[in-house]
Amino acid sequence: MLSISNLRAEVDGNEILKGLSLDVPAGEVHAIMGPNGAGKSTLSYVLTGRDGYEVTGGTATLDGEDLLSLDPAERAAKGMFLSFQYPLEIPGVPALTFIRTAMNAQRKARGEPEVSAPEFLKLAKATAASLKIDFDMLKRALNVGFSGGEKKRMEIFQMAMLSPRFLILDETDSGLDIDALKIVSDGVNAMRSPDRAMLVITHYQRLLDYIKPDRVHVLSAGRIAESGGPELAHELEREGYDKYARAA
Amino acid sequence: MSIAEAITSGDASLLPSRRDEDWRWTDLRGLIRQMPAASPEGRPWAWESALAGQVDMEVGVVNGRGASDLEVAAGEEKFVAWRFLSTAEAGAHNAELWVSVGEGAKLTLVESYEGAAGGYLANTVVNIRLAKGAKVERVVFAADHAEGVSVVDASVELAAGAVYAQTVLTHGARRQRIETRVAHPGAHAQARLDGAYLLEGQHNADLTTVVEHQGVDGVTTQLTKGVVRDQSRGVFQGRIVVAKGADHTDARMGHHALILSDKAEIDAKPELLIFADDVQCAHGNTVGALDEDALFYAEQRGMPEDLARALLTAAFVGEVIERIEHDAVREAAQAWAAQRLEV
Numbered sequence: 001m002l003s004i005s006n007l008r009a010e011v012d013g014n015e016i017l018k019g020l021s022l023d024v025p026a027g028e029v030h031a032i033m034g035p036n037g038a039g040k041s042t043l044s045y046v047l048t049g050r051d052g053y054e055v056t057g058g059t060a061t062l063d064g065e066d067l068l069s070l071d072p073a074e075r076a077a078k079g080m081f082l083s084f085q086y087p088l089e090i091p092g093v094p095a096l097t098f099i100r101t102a103m104n105a106q107r108k109a110r111g112e113p114e115v116s117a118p119e120f121l122k123l124a125k126a127t128a129a130s131l132k133i134d135f136d137m138l139k140r141a142l143n144v145g146f147s148g149g150e151k152k153r154m155e156i157f158q159m160a161m162l163s164p165r166f167l168i169l170d171e172t173d174s175g176l177d178i179d180a181l182k183i184v185s186d187g188v189n190a191m192r193s194p195d196r197a198m199l200v201i202t203h204y205q206r207l208l209d210y211i212k213p214d215r216v217h218v219l220s221a222g223r224i225a226e227s228g229g230p231e232l233a234h235e236l237e238r239e240g241y242d243k244y245a246r247a248a
Numbered sequence: 249m250s251i252a253e254a255i256t257s258g259d260a261s262l263l264p265s266r267r268d269e270d271w272r273w274t275d276l277r278g279l280i281r282q283m284p285a286a287s288p289e290g291r292p293w294a295w296e297s298a299l300a301g302q303v304d305m306e307v308g309v310v311n312g313r314g315a316s317d318l319e320v321a322a323g324e325e326k327f328v329a330w331r332f333l334s335t336a337e338a339g340a341h342n343a344e345l346w347v348s349v350g351e352g353a354k355l356t357l358v359e360s361y362e363g364a365a366g367g368y369l370a371n372t373v374v375n376i377r378l379a380k381g382a383k384v385e386r387v388v389f390a391a392d393h394a395e396g397v398s399v400v401d402a403s404v405e406l407a408a409g410a411v412y413a414q415t416v417l418t419h420g421a422r423r424q425r426i427e428t429r430v431a432h433p434g435a436h437a438q439a440r441l442d443g444a445y446l447l448e449g450q451h452n453a454d455l456t457t458v459v460e461h462q463g464v465d466g467v468t469t470q471l472t473k474g475v476v477r478d479q480s481r482g483v484f485q486g487r488i489v490v491a492k493g494a495d496h497t498d499a500r501m502g503h504h505a506l507i508l509s510d511k512a513e514i515d516a517k518p519e520l521l522i523f524a525d526d527v528q529c530a531h532g533n534t535v536g537a538l539d540e541d542a543l544f545y546a547e548q549r550g551m552p553e554d555l556a557r558a559l560l561t562a563a564f565v566g567e568v569i570e571r572i573e574h575d576a577v578r579e580a581a582q583a584w585a586a587q588r589l590e591v
Binding site: 048051071072073077084087091092098099101102103106109141158 | 567
């Protein structure tokens with residue numbers, strides 16, 4: 001599914017990713033853990049094509065197709081979805097309008113017909129109910145005045161609506177209380193499927209109690225410093241990131 | 249200094265110039281060296297608006313000639329369109345409108361400024377008087393010709409408990425000034441003064457407002473938004489004066505503009521002059537580009553850059569248009585903005 005090889009990237013001339021390699025096969029959930037400043041968020045932006053994140057070497061492909069030459073919208077249409085650490089407020093655009101516009105743009109890029117209004121509303125209602133989102137909230141401007149937890153729930157809502165193939169969750173647990181964490185995790189877990197994969201970026205192990213990873217990777221100083229099974233997350237929780245920091 | 253006098257006398261030196269503090273960004277004297285001749289009579293044309301046929305009354309004033317009084321009797325309700333048309337090529341004309349709205353009456357006034365040919369200098373004076381508890385919603389669609397010069401100067405007088413709401417929508421002209429002055433008695437009267445300017449090419453637009461709170465318990469809210477492209481130039485001057493003793497005044501002013509080109513310009517001067525002690529006043533003024541973070545967010549969800557920009561720009565302006573209360577007028581305003589913002 002997602003294959004990253006020797007990826008190098010810089011921001012404002014500073015190299016942040018220094019030869020990162022990673023494979024996430026279809027059907028699997030991989031966690032990326034690491035200290036602050038290791039390049040976790042940079043990786044998510046490089047994969048989704050944000051301006052200002054310049055790739056200086058290496059490759060990233062989704063099912064063998066090059067991602068790095070595509071613009072962000074093209075990558076989204078291919079199935080890349082990033083759940084933002086800090087979701088943006090979009091004043092003046094109701095959540096439903098925003099998502100429908102995005103959905104139709106993706107469909108157009110893939111040569112599919114637009115979603116009809118009744119079809120879209122039916123899907124939105126069912127999805128909102130499963131995430132315990134009040135439907136009236138979807139008529140309000142996206143994320144404007146929403147609490148941190150509500151914004152994260154809206155990210156998962158958009159994810160479920162757009163049904164991407166590859167999900168990147170960037171610090172999705174930050175700002176969530178236990179109840180919200182449970183709802184969000186249930187939403188994410190519901191999307192696990194044999195033809196979809198996920199990259200869960202997190203600083204703490206807590207989220208991984210709810211979204212169980214198949215593999216855990218430690219990102220330190222722009223590279224994968226260690227990979228292992230779920231037990232690696234617990235080890236990091238106990239011992240911290242010190243040894244990687246020293247090694248770097 | 250008076251534009252009306254300059255037009256009547258043909259003396260260009262009477263036009264306001266940048267030496268007049270309130271006109272420094274809209275220098276008519278510097279632009280017009282020689283006064284054009286008085287405009288001839290002209291013929292009106294059909295109103296290209298979805299509102300045509302929906303209003304109770306449609307009045308056309310052509311090159312300054314036509315009806316000049318609108319009266320809404322106490323308790324009455326009216327939906328009126330008043331069109332100021334300029335047909336003349338290189339002609340100057342004055343027009344005046346007197347609006348009187350009786351006690352408890354309600355008026356929705358759609359005012360349009362339409363230019364068929366360029367080179368004109370049009371000066372329109374609008375006087376609106378609201379009696380106790382009267383309600384007026386005035387929406388101005390300024391569709392001047394790209395080469396036209398147009399000044400609209402409205403004076404609004406509110407009585408106790410009156411509610412005045414205004415939205416000015418413009419795409420500018422060679423020079424265009426739309427000014428509104430409100431005499432606010434307090435006394436639970438309310439004023440809303442909104443505006444949107446969507447400029448491109450070399451268009452200019454100047455939205456100027458002055459609100460004078462003279463008594464206790466008055467409310468004013470203001471939201472103006474602008475989008476400038478190419479080499480266009482937007483001017484916003486908003487002044488709210490709270491006189492001594494006008495306590496419990498609640499006044500809020502916001503002006504926010506997007507500059508979508510390096511050569512476009514915004515000049516803004518928000519002013520709060522407060523001489524009373526116990527008031528709630530605030531103003532906010534921002535000028536900038538579209539939020540790059542929000543753009544990336546929309547693109548990440550699958551919107552190509554042009555679509556993301558169009559959506560965010562429309563939403564930015566939409567906040568002003570959503571405040572229009574009259575449903576049909578709001579829809580016409582939405583259509584106007586959609587047409588102007590087409591990428």
